[in-house]
Amino acid sequence: xxxxxxxxxxxxxxxxxxxxxxxxxxxxxxxxxxxxxxxxxxxxxxxxxxxxxxxxxxxxxxxxxxxxxxxxxxxxxxxxxxxxxxxxxxxxxxxxxxxxxxxxxxxxxxxxxxxxxxxxxxxxxxxxxxxxxxxxxxxxxxxxxxxxxxxxxxxxxxxxxxxxxxxxxxxxxxxxxxxxxxxxxxxxxxxxxxxxxxxxxxxxxxxxxxxxxxxxxxxxxxxxxxxxxxxxxxxxxxxxxxxxxxxxxxxxxxxxxxxxxxxxxxxxxxxxxxxxxxxxxxxxxxxxxxxxxxxxxxxxxxxxxxxxxxxxxxxxxxxxxxxxxxxxxxxxxxxxxxxxxxxxxxxxxxxxxxxxxxxxxxxxxxxxxxxxxxxxxxxxxxxxxxxxxxxxxxxxxxxxxxxxxxxxxxxxxxxxxxxxxxxxxxxxxxxxxxxxxxxxxxxxxxxxxxxxxxxxxxxxxxxxxxxxxxxxxxxxxxxxxxxxxxxxxxxxxxxxxxx
Amino acid sequence: xxxxxxxxxxxxxxxxxxxxxxxxxxxxxxxxxxxxxxxxxxxxxxxxxxxxxxxxxxxxxxxxxxxxxxxxxxxxxxxxxxxxxxxxxxxxxxxxxxxxxxxxxxxxxxxxxxxxxxxxxxxxxxxxxxxxxxxxxxxxxxxxxxxxxxx
Numbered sequence: 001x002x003x004x005x006x007x008x009x010x011x012x013x014x015x016x017x018x019x020x021x022x023x024x025x026x027x028x029x030x031x032x033x034x035x036x037x038x039x040x041x042x043x044x045x046x047x048x049x050x051x052x053x054x055x056x057x058x059x060x061x062x063x064x065x066x067x068x069x070x071x072x073x074x075x076x077x078x079x080x081x082x083x084x085x086x087x088x089x090x091x092x093x094x095x096x097x098x099x100x101x102x103x104x105x106x107x108x109x110x111x112x113x114x115x116x117x118x119x120x121x122x123x124x125x126x127x128x129x130x131x132x133x134x135x136x137x138x139x140x141x142x143x144x145x146x147x148x149x150x151x152x153x154x155x156x157x158x159x160x161x162x163x164x165x166x167x168x169x170x171x172x173x174x175x176x177x178x179x180x181x182x183x184x185x186x187x188x189x190x191x192x193x194x195x196x197x198x199x200x201x202x203x204x205x206x207x208x209x210x211x212x213x214x215x216x217x218x219x220x221x222x223x224x225x226x227x228x229x230x231x232x233x234x235x236x237x238x239x240x241x242x243x244x245x246x247x248x249x250x251x252x253x254x255x256x257x258x259x260x261x262x263x264x265x266x267x268x269x270x271x272x273x274x275x276x277x278x279x280x281x282x283x284x285x286x287x288x289x290x291x292x293x294x295x296x297x298x299x300x301x302x303x304x305x306x307x308x309x310x311x312x313x314x315x316x317x318x319x320x321x322x323x324x325x326x327x328x329x330x331x332x333x334x335x336x337x338x339x340x341x342x343x344x345x346x347x348x349x350x351x352x353x354x355x356x357x358x359x360x361x362x363x364x365x366x367x368x369x370x371x372x373x374x375x376x377x378x379x380x381x382x383x384x385x386x387x388x389x390x391x392x393x394x395x396x397x398x399x400x401x402x403x404x405x406x407x408x409x410x411x412x413x414x415x416x417x418x419x420x421x422x423x424x425x426x427x428x429x430x431x432x433x434x435x436x437x438x439x440x441x442x443x444x445x446x447x448x449x450x451x452x453x454x455x456x457x458x459x460x461x462x463x464x465x466x467x468x469x470x471x472x473x474x475x476x477x478x479x480x481x482x483x484x485x486x487x488x489x490x491x492x493x494x495x496x497x498x499x
Numbered sequence: 500x501x502x503x504x505x506x507x508x509x510x511x512x513x514x515x516x517x518x519x520x521x522x523x524x525x526x527x528x529x530x531x532x533x534x535x536x537x538x539x540x541x542x543x544x545x546x547x548x549x550x551x552x553x554x555x556x557x558x559x560x561x562x563x564x565x566x567x568x569x570x571x572x573x574x575x576x577x578x579x580x581x582x583x584x585x586x587x588x589x590x591x592x593x594x595x596x597x598x599x600x601x602x603x604x605x606x607x608x609x610x611x612x613x614x615x616x617x618x619x620x621x622x623x624x625x626x627x628x629x630x631x632x633x634x635x636x637x638x639x640x641x642x643x644x645x646x647x648x649x650x
Contacts, residue, residue, distance in 0.1 A: 081540070228589070233546040234530035235587045249544060249589040253575060440583025 061348055062341075069344075069361045069375075070151035075099055076136035076227075076246060077215055083227040083246060084215050088381060091223055095211050102203045103137050103169055104152055106182050110194050111145045113157030121183075121191040127231040129183045129191065130244045134170040135208070140360045141374075142187040147364070150337040162186040166244070171198075171205050185244075226250045228435075240456035240484075247435035247460065254430035254496045259474045260379050260464055261422040264319035265352075268418050272302035272317075279304055283315060286350050318468055320388065320398065321352070323414040334408020336364070339371040343404040346411035347375065354421040357384070362400055370412055375402040379423055382477060383463040385488055386417050399486065419466070424474055430496035431477055433462055438479035441491040449489065456484040465490045526554055526616040527582070527606040535621045541594050542574060543622050545604065548587040553609040555581050558592055561601035568603045571595070581609075597624050 075086040075096060086092045086099060110118075130136060142163035149156035166185040173181040174195065180202070184192040198204065218224040228250060231243040248255075267282040276296055283304060284291045293308040304315040307326065314322040323346075333339070353359050356379065363374035377384045388398045398415050405413045432438075438460055442449065449455060459482040464475050481489040531546035545558065557579035559568035570578040574591045582588050594600045600622045608614035 228544065232531070233544070233587075233589055234533065235546055235548045235589075236528070236530070237548055237586055238550060247589075250542070250591055251574065436583065436585060436587060436589050439585040439587075443584030 059348070062344055065344055065348060065359070066151060068359060070148075071358075071360065072100065072103075073138045073140040073360075074136070074246070075103075076138070077212065078130070078132065078134050078136060078229075079212055079216070080131060080133040082216070082219060083229060084219065084224050085227065085246070086215075091218060092215070095214070098203060098207070099135055099211075100137075103135065103167060105199070105202060106169060106180070106194075106196055107148060107167065108152045108154040109196055110182060110184070111149050111152075111157070111159075112155045114196075118192060118194045121193050123189045123191055126183075126185055126189065126191050127243045129168050129170075130229050131232065132168065132170050133172045134168045137167040137169070139165055140376075141363050143364075144336070146335070146337060147340070150340070162188075162190070171203075171208055177205055222252070225255070239450050242456070242458050245457070245459055248433050249435050253432045253434040253437065255433045255462070256428045257382070257431050257433075257462065257477045258380060258428045259424040259476050260384070261424050261474050262466055262470065263420045263472055265418060265420050268315060268319045268321075270298065270302055270304050270315060270317070272298065272300060274298060274302075283313075286313065286321070286352070288349060318388065319418045319471070321350075321414070321416040321418050323411070323416075325410060325412045329412065331407045331409025333369050333371070336366070336371055338408050339406040340364075340373060342406040342409070342411050343371075343373045346404055346406070346414060347402060350416065352416060352418050353377075354419060356423060357421050359401075370405045370407045372403065372405050374400040375404075377401050377421065379421055379464065383461070384421070384466060385463050385480065385490075386466050387488070388417055388466065388468045399488075417466070419471070427474070429476075430499045431462070431493035432496070433479070433493060435460055438491060438493070439481065441479065442481045442489050445491055446489050449483065452483065452487070454485055455487075458482040458484050462493070463490075524614065525549075526551060526608055526614055527556060527604075527618075529604055529618045532620050532622060535623070537623045537625060538594075539625050541624055542591050543594055544589055544591050545602075546587070546589045547582075547604075547606075549582055549606075550586060551582075551608055551614075553581070554606055555579055555609055556588060556590075556604060556606045558590070559603040559605065560595060561603070568601075571602065594622060594624050597626055599623050 071088075077084050077086055077095075077099070086096045088096050142165045143151075144161065144163045145156050145159040148154070148164070149159075164184050164186050168183040168185075169180060170183065171180040177198075179195055179197050182194045182196060184194070186192070215224060219226050225248065227246045227248060229243075230241065230245045230247050233247075233249075235241075267285070270279055270282065276298075279296055279298060280291075283296075283306065287294055287306060290308065294306045294311075294313075295308070296304065296306045298304050302317045304313075306313045306315075310325060310327045312324045312326050314324075316322070347353070347359075354377065357377035358379075358381075359375055359377055361373065362376040363372075365372040365374075376386070384401070386399055386401055389396075398417055400415075401417050401419075403415045404411055439457070461480055461482070462477050463480045465478050465480065465488075466475065477493060478490040479493050481491075483489055527547045527549045529545070529547045531544060536543075547556070558571045558573070560571040561567070562569045571592050572578050573580075574593060577590070580588065580590065592602075602620055602622060604618040606616045606618075
């Protein structure tokens with residue numbers, strides 16, 4: 001009995017030791033967790049989530065964003081005599097979708113290097129190619145084959161490093177009804193020609209012919225504008241001008257366009273001297289589940305800083321959000337696609353894209369250790385350009401809605417001009433969108449423009465221009481001249497008398 | 500009779516060659532049309548450029564009923580216009596006649612009255628029926644090729 005009592009007490013002590021050991025292990029894991037994500041208390045579930053995320057399926061909103069980001073700047077249907085921009089909305093939305101799906105299929109086949117005949121053509125041929133009876137696809141930003149492959153979930157064979165800006169699909173270019181010709185233009189103005197077989201799911205030539213007829217009728221009804229390719233004018237100027245540019249020269253000079261109402265979201269209005277609790281309730285949402293780990297403080301100017309060991313957010317009074325990853329920066333530069341995924345995840349996490357706009361990828365830059373992605377908005381298909389000075393950025397200007405630097409591991413920094421953007425209903429006016437009128441006005445308002453180094457005219461279009469001064473105002477569409485080297489010259493578009 | 504014809508012909512020649520005689524330089528380069536042209540459309544885009552700063556351009560069309568040139572208005576209802584700071588113009592005109600439209604483009608420098616230029620060309624408008632016949636003809640030939648008739 002005595003033995004058994006001694007044995008029982010020994011067993012109890014062993015059990016106690018076991019519990020103590022388990023407790024110690026648990027608390028050490030907790031401590032690792034706390035250190036891992038700085039002062040977030042509780043079990044380090046995020047520690048395990050880090051592994052989970054690597055295999056987790058891409059979220060639906062990321063998929064949606066990915067599809068939205070890879071959409072053309074313009075789809076141009078050309079008869080050889082008329083050129084129409086097919087809009088994503090209104091009378092042409094069905095044909096837009098059909099043409100874009102068809103184009104994506106051909107582009108996938110080209111970058112996958114399927115067994116297709118291809119030749120490199122002389123660069124100067126491009127001016128002739130855009131005048132063909134064809135479907136033209138213009139991208140908002142030049143994209144490498146790898147990036148296109150990423151957007152289309154397509155394999156890439158022999159990525160040449162070329163970045164593509166335009167595609168022309170010319171089904172009528174082939175004598176054979178079962179094949180089509182696709183021309184590609186890269187950012188160095190090199191032209192590539194591909195001959196592809198039409199598959200079952202590709203649009204047939206009869207479809208294209210029928211759509212051309214429909215668009216012709218829409219033009220007769222003045223429901224769609226006929227554009228001119230600049231090279232058709234044969235005009236030779238003393239300054240460089242892009243010959244494949246689509247210009248508004250035919251028909252009525254006036255287009256009915258709306259205004260946009262731009263405001264800083266209510267929760268980004270932080271008055272100087274605001275109570276920290278108020279600041280936290282307004283901005284805590286952008287910090288996500290780690291909100292508790294942040295120290296929040298405001299300065300005399302009203303700038304809010306929220307920081308923990310690894311992250312720092314700063315919200316300026318003009319509604320600009322700045323993010324910086326702090327601490328020891330880790331991670332390789334990695335691939336552009338992975339860095340882009342990280343940038344997209346960051347955009348999704350913050351969730352600050354206004355409801356009524358379409359977001360698009362407007363630029364990609366690369367430095368030694370990271371990638372820079374620029375995103376911008378369109379309202380009712382009209383691009384919105386940002387031109388906002390920011391004290392926190394050494395007096396530099398922010399020219400994009402969102403600028404994110406990222407690498408293989410994470411988003412590293414971000415500037416985000418946070419705005420609510422609403423289309424003003426029932427306030428449409430008729431604006432003069434004529435190409436040469438806009439250009440004339442630009443040269444008057446910017447008399448030294450031709451002396452600017454490397455000045456050229458890359459595009460003339462209609463867009464909204466957001467500055468630091470026009471927040472809270474109704475913003476009218478402007479005539480925008482893209483002058484090369486990312487320079488934009490804006491002029492007011494004249495409104496039709498009596499409108 | 501001979502004398503009368505000769506006087507008229509010489510007068511016409513003087514009119515046609517006026518710009519060459521009066522001003523040997525170039526006020527405006529008319530880039531479109533490059534010469535006589537044929538079109539199916541009843542509108543036509545006239546384009547040009549200049550490196551001068553004060554140039555006015557006017558377009559006229561030959562009126563067979565009066566035997567003279569009358570103002571031809573652009574689709575924006577302009578008859579004459581000044582070339583702006585861009586140094587170019589693109590103006591769409593509605594051609595009044597099927598068949599031949601004899602067009603005259605007069606351009607002059609507002610600061611130098613002797614700098615005047617006269618360009619003339621003919622734009623022939625084909626009727627839609629003829630266009631369709633041509634297009635269908637081309638399609639039929641293409642169909643025959645596409646379906647192996649000529650193989």
